[in-house]
Amino acid sequence: MVKAKIAVNGYGTIGKRVADAVQAQDDMKIIGVSKTKPNYEAAVAQQLGYDIYAPAANLGAFEKAGIPAAGSIEEMVEKSDLVVDCTPGGIGEENKSLYEKAGVKAIWQGGEDHELAGYSFNTVSNYEGALGLDFVRVVSCNTTGLCRVIYPIDKAFGVNKVRVTLARRAVDPNDIKKGPINAIVPDPIKLPSHHGPDVKTVIPHINITSTAMKIPTTLMHLHAVNMELNKECTAEDVRKVLGSQSRVRFIGQGISSTAEIMEFARDIKRPRNDMWENCIWSDSITINEGELYFFQAIHQESIVVPENVDAIRAMMELESDGAKSILKTDKALGL
Ligand code: NAD
Numbered sequence: 001m002v003k004a005k006i007a008v009n010g011y012g013t014i015g016k017r018v019a020d021a022v023q024a025q026d027d028m029k030i031i032g033v034s035k036t037k038p039n040y041e042a043a044v045a046q047q048l049g050y051d052i053y054a055p056a057a058n059l060g061a062f063e064k065a066g067i068p069a070a071g072s073i074e075e076m077v078e079k080s081d082l083v084v085d086c087t088p089g090g091i092g093e094e095n096k097s098l099y100e101k102a103g104v105k106a107i108w109q110g111g112e113d114h115e116l117a118g119y120s121f122n123t124v125s126n127y128e129g130a131l132g133l134d135f136v137r138v139v140s141c142n143t144t145g146l147c148r149v150i151y152p153i154d155k156a157f158g159v160n161k162v163r164v165t166l167a168r169r170a171v172d173p174n175d176i177k178k179g180p181i182n183a184i185v186p187d188p189i190k191l192p193s194h195h196g197p198d199v200k201t202v203i204p205h206i207n208i209t210s211t212a213m214k215i216p217t218t219l220m221h222l223h224a225v226n227m228e229l230n231k232e233c234t235a236e237d238v239r240k241v242l243g244s245q246s247r248v249r250f251i252g253q254g255i256s257s258t259a260e261i262m263e264f265a266r267d268i269k270r271p272r273n274d275m276w277e278n279c280i281w282s283d284s285i286t287i288n289e290g291e292l293y294f295f296q297a298i299h300q301e302s303i304v305v306p307e308n309v310d311a312i313r314a315m316m317e318l319e320s321d322g323a324k325s326i327l328k329t330d331k332a333l334g335l
Contacts, residue, residue, distance in 0.1 A: 004028040004316045007053075007080035009073060009095060011035050011045055013172050014109055015086030017274065017305045019050060022084075024332040025309060027318045032076040038065035051076075077102045082316060084308055085109065092116070096135075105133075105315050107308060110140025110198070120201035122147035123310040124245065127322025130314035138307050142166055142221055143198040145278050145298035148247055149225070150199065150206055153292070156241045158230030162208040165224045166195060169300055173218040185214040220258035220275075221298040228291050235285045238292055242280060246330050247306065249277035251297075258297050265299070274302035276335050306333060 006022050008015045011033040023030050032051040035042040038061055045052055046067050053076035054062050054069040062069040070076075077083055077098055082105040085092040089111020096116065099106040106117075114120050117137035121130050125147045130136050139147065150162060168187065171178045187193075195210035242248050255261055265273040276299070284295040309329045310322065319325045329335075 001027060004312065004318060005031045005079065005081045006312060007031055007076045007083045008033040009077070009083050009085045010087035010091070011041060011050075011052075012086060012088070013174070013301050014304065014308075015084070016041065016045070017272065017302055018084050018086060018308045019045075020048075020271065021305045021309050021329075021333055022312065025329065026332070027328075028309075028312055028316070031079050032070060034073045034076060035062075038062045038067045042067050074098065074102075077104055080104055082106065082312055084312070085112075099135075106135055107311050107315070108135075108137045109304065110138065110143060112137055114198075114201040120198075121307065121311050121314075122151070122202045123307050123322055123326055124148055124247075125151040125202050127310060127314050127325060128320070130311060131320060132317050133315050136311050136315055138304050138311050139198060139202055141298055141300040141303045142168070142195050142223070143202065144304050144307055145221070145223065145296060146195070146199050146208075146225075147202050148245065148278050149242060149280070149296065150208070150227075151203055152241050152245055153227060153229070153238065154203070154206065156231075157233050157237075159206060160228040160230050162196075162199075162206060162228075163226040164195065164208070164210045166193070166210060166212040167215050167222040167224075168212055169217050169219060169221055170214050171218055172301055175218075179216070180214065181216050183216065187212055187214045217258065219262050220279075221300055222258060223296045223298065224293075225296060226291060226293050232290065233287065233292075235287050235292075238285050238287070238294075239282065242285070245278075246326060246335065247277045249275075249279050250282040251279045252282050255281075261297055261299075272302070274305070275299035276302050276306050276333065278303070306330065306335065309333075 051070040056072040092108045117135040193212040196208040265275045279297040310325045
């Protein structure tokens with residue numbers, strides 16, 4: 001099988017995980033990853049066997065650091081069929097003309113606006129609409145986590161209204177520049193937050209309102225979800241629907257916090273402690289006065305990784321059925 005040639009522009013938190021996930025598939029391969037500086041992450045990328053590309057002006061610095069680059073980012077883009085842009089939010093937008101000029105497809109991440117790609121993607125919700133598209137945005141970690149549960153529950157029972165409060169990790173574990181380290185920050189103070197409208201970029205008919213706060217942790221986001229449903233159902237009915245989703249994991253067995261979920265991910269020997277699934281406390285699934293409530297935790301560093309692989313498969317038309325892509329991606333990842 002001829003494998004689709006994939007480049008990762010921006011080998012950071014998301015980029016390094018997407019690169020490994022793509023490399024694990026049998027219908028696509030990484031032809032290069034880009035780094036701006038020859039730091040420890042570039043050295044590891046080299047050890048993993050990835051061809052590294054860098055901004056043309058920095059090629060000398062890579063050579064000097066003993067991590068020779070294979071060429072410029074422009075050269076990497078030209079060699080690829082599709083670029084997964086994992087640069088920090090706002091930078092990806094600047095790269096659009098580069099991809100257009102080279103005539104390659106591109107995926108952006110949730111830090112970019114919906115309008116940049118014109119199609120916001122979540123596998124269970126709208127895989128088929130991405131077939132053959134040139135530009136797609138894989139929505140953020142929080143939006144991915146919400147779409148993965150709202151879509152199947154809407155299909156089964158009809159969702160009249162979603163309310164969600166998000167307790168967001170302040171920063172990723174490797175980030176030493178931001179906080180807070182000792183405060184809870186309503187973010188944003190002006191309500192509602194952008195998360196509800198972002199879900200609507202994927203599932204437009206859903207009536208959803210969100211509020212969010214930043215809390216001093218690096219380990220996962222936590223969502224308190226409330227849904228008004230159109231059909232009467234029990235908590236057990238909801239468990240059945242969510243339990244049928246391969247990217248939803250029910251947690252219990254004494255796991256009472258995000259810290260223990262991350263320890264569990266270490267114990268089951270997940271790469272980089274990644275938890276690709278939504279983690280829902282099974283015991284929290286409750287129907288109260290006809291409304292559904294539950295808690296879910298979202299591993300921000302890894303949850304969007306399977307969706308990036310599926311988005312590639314849809315855009316490259318390697319598989320027309322979203323359910324089959326999910327099976328293929330998950331099997332290759334060991335999920
Ligand atoms: P990051 O800062 O960890 O990584 C970004 C990488 O891009 C770094 O290696 C940086 O050196 C590189 N880079 C910067 N400017 C570049 C340029 N001009 N050209 C090429 N490379 C460049 O960022 P991240 O957390 O991986 O986020 C990437 C995207 O994914 C953002 O849109 C973000 O909103 C989204 N996202 C992040 C998370 C998360 O929690 N980390 C979750 C979901 C989605």
